[in-house]
Amino acid sequence: MTRSVYVTGIDRGDGRQVVELGVMELLTRQVDRVGVFRPLVHHTPDRLFELLRARYRLSQDPATVYGMDYQEASALQAERGTDELVSTLVDRFHRVARDYDVVLVLGTDFADTQFPDELALNARLANEFGASVLPVVGGRKQTPGSVLAETRNAHRAYEALGCDVIAVITNRVDPADRAAIAEGLDARLPVPAYVLPDEPALSAPSVAQITHALGGKVLLGDDAGLARDALGFVFGGATLSTFLNALTPGCLVVTPGDRADLVVGALAAHSAGTPPIAGVLLTLDERPSDEVLTLAARLAPGTPVVAVASGSFDTASELFAMEGKLSAVTPRKAEVALGLFERYVDGGALLTRVSAPSSDRVTPMMFEHKLLERARSDRRRVVLPEGTEERVLRAAEVLLRRDVCALTLLGPVDQIRKNAADLGIDLGDADLVDPQTSPLRDRFAERYAALRAHKGVTVELAYDVVSDVNYFGTLMVQEGLADGMVSGSVHSTAATIRPSFEIIKTKPDASIVSSVFFMCLADKVLVYGDCAVNPDPDAEQLADIAIQSAETAAQFGVEPRIAMLSYSTGTSGSGADVDKVRRATEIARSRRPDLKIEGPIQYDAAVEPTVAATKLPGSEVAGQATVLVFPDLNTGNNTYKAVQRSAGAIAVGPVLQGLRKPVNDLSRGALVGDIVNTVAITAIQSQNPNPNPSQHPNEKASEQ
Missing domain, CATH: 3.40.50.10750 (Isocitrate/Isopropylmalate dehydrogenase-like)
Structure with a gap:
């Protein structure tokens, strides 16, 4: 019989989509054919299913995903009773279940519904579907004591209604309280309890979403800029010096359109990376002159400047009510969500409790999942010489969000930061190193000269050679400051791997690379x-x-x-x-x-x-x-x-x-996903025992 997982809640606002996405990720690692069923839907197409379909290449007919809409369900229940409603939904569920090895069921959302006991309805449906239940409890703006009580009550409620509760997930708790809540739940619940902290980047609306909601007009900016998340709002009205001190990373600047000084100042700060902003929102339907807009476009290319007709107060009211959503058009949010889920949920243990059947087939997606999982299990450091390139930066964000490996990016540090800021990318704890100015350059020059002395290479010549990012990155691997290197998105194969032939060389038992x-x-x-x-x-x-x-x-x-x-x-x-x-x-x-x-x-x-x-x-x-x-x-x-x-x-x-240590080459047409996979492979290759135990694999080569 098909095993199913029913992800449900007890109230609205629990951020359950993070858990639904995370469970889908787990299931697709192990099972080839995963179906999706949402018993009740407000409108179609459903935002989350469209994300799942795009991300996991689902071939399921969308018409089979939805049981019925809430209006139809409410009318059916009123006219013919709950038993008839449940019976109809069970029939529609089994039309999906017969074609799939496992089904992910997306429970009702407790929002704008007319069901007097929605929790009991979810419990009954889960039992009738033969599905295991994974309740999600929202903990935003609650005290630890309140979160503990509510989570225990959720477990008790579903268990009392006969459900097979496999775990409980508490989401959106204050990061400062997460550890204490997790410890309290472990001591009080008979099933695994996982606690996820609130992540501002998930609830932050994108500039594009804000523009659409407010009916704004884009004066400047590109798609990458509009995709940035607004992590906060800074309302401009003070003097420029006071205003600049108030800017925060990822903020959206909201200012009357006639304050050209604040517009230019905010974009100049973004260009300098102090700090990078999401964009500028101009109120009162006032717009700067063409000369100011031209200067703004040169200061921060791609950064959005949007004009709206409303005043600052009305704009602020609408902005504070907005919340970002996971959807097929926000793939970066999906990476944030998965990174959060994988960091705080023991996926292997949860998957075991689901008892999903293992597939004999190995699909491309299953292979890719296993790469990331294996790389994450023994985290290594990979150096990326092409640190200023857009595809490399986007791949770096995915790798860091998913905690696949530690990263060192090479290139002019200010340029890396600026390019990342322009793309709205958070490089987190990535190590940024400029080979031209790094204190390692002298050490590497001496090392390279010693290795190539038989070719007449002097220290002076080596000093110039090692400033090349591929040579510098290869020497980092050789010296144990990184475990592997990936390059080639803008460099030829020869430029990428020639340094490894000269520096790392082949294994003793290998005649060639x-x-x-x-x-x-x-x-x-x-x-x-x-x-x-x-x-x-x-x-x-x-x-x-x-x-x-x-x-x-x-x-x-x-x-x-x-x-x-x-x-x-x-x-x-x-x-x-x-x-x-x-x-x-x-x-x-x-x-x-x-x-x-x-x-x-x-x-x-x-x-x-x-x-x-x-x-x-x-x-x-x-x-x-x-x-x-x-x-x-x-x-x-x-x-x-x-x-x-x-x-x-x-x-x-x-x-x-x-090679003695892993170096891998990218196609110059490599997509972001290709780079992610290649970095994961490189990390896995380095997980073999280090031939030189004196070299610490995760020592960082910082600029300090």
């Missing part, structure tokens, strides 16, 4: 090597690539069954190219007799059981290969791109292998 791609197909993950580094490896090198690829596969949970690819299978063909693959297979088998290796073998015989039964019967690899080793770069690179485009596969990589 090679690469793999993780090819995430619809129902499995294959490992392709080498598709990015070695143009025409000889037999010895090809054997090395096979062994390295098998080790990488195993490290990331893919059981290695290695196919040495050629245009011929078994003994059916001959020629120099086939003979190279045959020789490489023999070498790999002799070096690693414990590995399952087959070759030469054609691609179809390697992955398709029916073809394998004909061409190579009895092979323990043919038809079920997971690691596919291509004979040359031309074949490998074209094949991975063909599979990526024609089969809709997600290609994660290239992942470099054979």
